Amino acid sequence: xxxxxxxxxxxxxxxxxxxxxxxxxxxxxxxxxxxxxxxxxxxxxxxxxxxxxxxxxxxxxxxxxxxxxxxxxxxxxxxxxxxxxxxxxxxxxxxxxxxxxxxxxxxxxxxxxxxxxxxxxxxxxxxxxxxxxxxxxxxxxxxxxxxxxxxxxxxxxxxxxxxxxxxxxxxxxxxxxxxxxxxxxxxxxxxxxxxxxxxxxxxxxxxxxxxxxxxxxxxxxxxxxxxxxxxxxxxxxxxxxxxxxxxxxxxxxxxxxxxxxxxxxxxxxxxxxxxxxxxxxxxxxxxxxxxxxxxxxxxxxxxxxxxxxxxxxxxxxxxxxxxxxxxxxxxxxxxxxxxxxxxxxxxxxxxxxxxxxxxxxxxxxxxxxxxxxxxxxxxxxxxxxxxxxxxxxxxxxxxxxxxxxxxxxxxxxxxxxxxxxxxxxxxxxxxxxxxxxxxxxxxxxxxxxxxxxxxxxxxxxxxxxxxxxxxxxxx
Amino acid sequence: xxxxxxxxxxxxxxxxxxxxxxxxxxxxxxxxxxxxxxxxxxxxxxxxxxxxxxxxxxxxxxxxxxxxxxxxxxxxxxxxxxxxxxxxxxxxxxxxx
Numbered sequence: 001x002x003x004x005x006x007x008x009x010x011x012x013x014x015x016x017x018x019x020x021x022x023x024x025x026x027x028x029x030x031x032x033x034x035x036x037x038x039x040x041x042x043x044x045x046x047x048x049x050x051x052x053x054x055x056x057x058x059x060x061x062x063x064x065x066x067x068x069x070x071x072x073x074x075x076x077x078x079x080x081x082x083x084x085x086x087x088x089x090x091x092x093x094x095x096x097x098x099x100x101x102x103x104x105x106x107x108x109x110x111x112x113x114x115x116x117x118x119x120x121x122x123x124x125x126x127x128x129x130x131x132x133x134x135x136x137x138x139x140x141x142x143x144x145x146x147x148x149x150x151x152x153x154x155x156x157x158x159x160x161x162x163x164x165x166x167x168x169x170x171x172x173x174x175x176x177x178x179x180x181x182x183x184x185x186x187x188x189x190x191x192x193x194x195x196x197x198x199x200x201x202x203x204x205x206x207x208x209x210x211x212x213x214x215x216x217x218x219x220x221x222x223x224x225x226x227x228x229x230x231x232x233x234x235x236x237x238x239x240x241x242x243x244x245x246x247x248x249x250x251x252x253x254x255x256x257x258x259x260x261x262x263x264x265x266x267x268x269x270x271x272x273x274x275x276x277x278x279x280x281x282x283x284x285x286x287x288x289x290x291x292x293x294x295x296x297x298x299x300x301x302x303x304x305x306x307x308x309x310x311x312x313x314x315x316x317x318x319x320x321x322x323x324x325x326x327x328x329x330x331x332x333x334x335x336x337x338x339x340x341x342x343x344x345x346x347x348x349x350x351x352x353x354x355x356x357x358x359x360x361x362x363x364x365x366x367x368x369x370x371x372x373x374x375x376x377x378x379x380x381x382x383x384x385x386x387x388x389x390x391x392x393x394x395x396x397x398x399x400x401x402x403x404x405x406x407x408x409x410x411x412x413x414x415x416x417x418x419x420x421x422x423x424x425x426x427x428x429x430x431x432x433x434x435x436x437x438x439x440x441x442x443x444x445x446x447x448x449x450x451x452x453x454x455x456x457x458x459x460x461x462x463x464x465x466x467x468x469x470x471x472x473x474x475x
Numbered sequence: 476x477x478x479x480x481x482x483x484x485x486x487x488x489x490x491x492x493x494x495x496x497x498x499x500x501x502x503x504x505x506x507x508x509x510x511x512x513x514x515x516x517x518x519x520x521x522x523x524x525x526x527x528x529x530x531x532x533x534x535x536x537x538x539x540x541x542x543x544x545x546x547x548x549x550x551x552x553x554x555x556x557x558x559x560x561x562x563x564x565x566x567x568x569x570x571x572x
Contacts, residue, residue, distance in 0.1 A: 058483040136528035143532035151507045152483035387522040417537040
């Protein structure tokens with residue numbers, strides 16, 4: 001294994017973006033088959049979000065993070081032993097149809113070509129735009145989990161968890177095991193979701209997540225006050241979170257004091273690099289997010305580019321690993337078919353993927369975020385970077401902004417450094433609601449490279465061809 | 476706002492945060508080091524000037540943008556602390572010099 005400041009070569013058989021379950025599985029597969037493989041990852045250590053810092057975590061007591069976390073070490077060891085070149089701190093900011101990546105590492109950028117590209121950029125947390133969500137003290141559940149995994153940090157003072165989805169309960173259990181105190185878990189799962197999930201219970205009972213999920217809920221409910229049916233959540237404070245207001249049941253508005261609020265309402269594919277590469281995405285009406293259009297092996301319509309893991313559609317870590325294997329295998333079949341013939345193939349990973357996806361329909365229905373927490377109103381900030389409010393987006397529709405790209409021109413929403421990651425879905429849904437059409441019709445921001453901000457100095461310092469220089473330098 | 480687990484592994488590195496010397500845990504990200512030493516915010520928003528603190532800790536929200544060793548707009552959650560690192564909060568929008 002090699003970990004260094006940048007990739008050693010400029011051309012590889014396979015380049016993979018993202019070292020989570022999918023990226024690691026893909027790298028282990030392609031490098032294991034003898035293909036030159038480059039695995040790029042933005043974080044200081046591999047593992048993605050689910051296995052963040054699995055080899056470097058300062059958390060000593062294994063039961064705190066649980067067995068599913070430590071299980072990641074095996075795949076990471078396999079990827080490292082496979083001969084794949086793993087580069088941490090590397091941000092891929094462009095990908096084109098010729099399978100050329102632009103990568104920034106340690107303040108310098110370069111182009112890297114590969115015969116096959118596998119995007120394993122994973123998921124990010126769905127925006128949770130409530131009043132006050134930009135206040136210091138309000139964070140995502142994933143952020144608290146990252147602080148625990150990577151730094152052994154636990155919130156001190158009054159902590160409230162709010163939202164819906166498995167991660168919220170997992171985080172609660174992990175924090176409790178770490179000796180943390182949780183004032184309340186405000187569950188925003190609408191009562192109607194349980195009814196809609198009912199037809200999927202039988203399938204979910206066979207899922208590997210079934211027993212674990214139930215045990216987790218019991219563990220948390222024993223120790224934490226759980227308030228069900230929460231709506232109209234609101235973070236309050238002057239320059240710092242001090243209170244949380246919400247409605248639940250018939251009691252009218254309730255308020256609790258809090259120093260830290262962790263928000264979560266599920267995860268959605270991290271689409272920026274794939275969309276900027278020109279890969280078509282479609283609206284997923286149940287998961288309410290954009291998913292790339294792919295074939296069964298994860299290949300996109302652009303020759304040579306595949307997507308694996310949660311970036312291909314939310315399925316969780318086990319599904320991500322299986323999709324990574326399948327995408328890796330497809331790459332080996334394309335580049336070295338004679339070697340692929342000798343490898344354990346689809347007959348192994350196809351069923352593993354089916355098993356991992358079993359019961360997903362129940363999770364999708366049960367944890368579908370309610371309308372009020374997807375469609376903010378009034379002064380609630382939608383675009384955190386440019387501080388654009390929900391009312392401004394709706395008003396822009398009234399004067400002719402028919403989609404997110406017009407909203408950019410009207411309001412600058414989505415044009416800050418996060419490039420729509422924290423507002424894109426909200427803007428699409430708000431515009432769809434205001435126009436009375438489906439989100440699929442409204443579309444998404446047109447994403448372009450660089451998908452992460454880089455400095456002009458970094459661009460200028462890249463190697464340029466004579467022709468490129470001649471095109472811009474006055475003689 | 477945060478406390479460290481008592482048995483947490485890791486050495487120390489000396490950094491400065493807003494000019495003050497801080498013993499950070501080696502392996503922490505810049506954003507985590509700021510939260511660990513009790514800093515309530517790491518920047519002010521360029522539009523309203525409101526205080527902001529790290530929000531996602533995974534490189535997507537850009538609320539942890541800070542100045543590291545004189546270079547502005549660095550994502551604090553993606554950079555590890557190093558011995559001698561100078562970390563500064565970022566205020567509002569940048570001005571041309």
